[in-house]
Amino acid sequence: MHDTITIDSITPLARDWGRLDRYEVTHARRDGTRQTVLREVYDHGSAAAVLMFAPAERTVILTRQFRLPPHLNGDPAWLIEAPAGLLDGEAPALAARREAIEETGYEPQALEFLFDAYMSAGSLTEKCACFLARYTPGRQLAAGGGLAHEGEDIEVFELGLDAALEMIATGEIADAKTILMLQALQLRLVQGELL
Numbered sequence: 001m002h003d004t005i006t007i008d009s010i011t012p013l014a015r016d017w018g019r020l021d022r023y024e025v026t027h028a029r030r031d032g033t034r035q036t037v038l039r040e041v042y043d044h045g046s047a048a049a050v051l052m053f054a055p056a057e058r059t060v061i062l063t064r065q066f067r068l069p070p071h072l073n074g075d076p077a078w079l080i081e082a083p084a085g086l087l088d089g090e091a092p093a094l095a096a097r098r099e100a101i102e103e104t105g106y107e108p109q110a111l112e113f114l115f116d117a118y119m120s121a122g123s124l125t126e127k128c129a130c131f132l133a134r135y136t137p138g139r140q141l142a143a144g145g146g147l148a149h150e151g152e153d154i155e156v157f158e159l160g161l162d163a164a165l166e167m168i169a170t171g172e173i174a175d176a177k178t179i180l181m182l183q184a185l186q187l188r189l190v191q192g193e194l195l
Contacts, residue, residue: 003028008036018044043125048096049084050108051181052135053161060164060185061104061135062178064155070174080167081175084128092129100133104156105144108133114184119176128177132185161185
């Protein structure tokens, strides 16, 4: 829809790791009338993620780390994810590479952009650039595990692609970006597109 969107006011609610603001916004409805809505928006920056795949072994590298929001929803707090992190002023491909090495110790090879995805467009500004890359099993540059000074305590593990896809079906993998990237990889393999 082509529309004039008017931001009537912005009320700061919190400033810490990110910004939380209340917006009063007026926009057109589909019937041509205009409406004013109140929305709270959290902005902590955009991110990059990478799913690393070893084609010959059909394995992926995933991580498991503590995430408070799933716990608050009554789900397991230790979420299985592809390595990811905030851009911190870097281009998405550079941030994806940096995060992969920090979190897993593996260096992504032949990094290929898949898509940008909003993680929760109703309330977060975060847009995640998602990449696919190869890795060489057993050839870590570092131990991985994340940065202790940032409070990271990341478990790194290698998993067969079929097992990872099954974990989506069982709910063991519930992270949106990881699900999207695993499905994108599977679709490419089914279509005969190799990395």
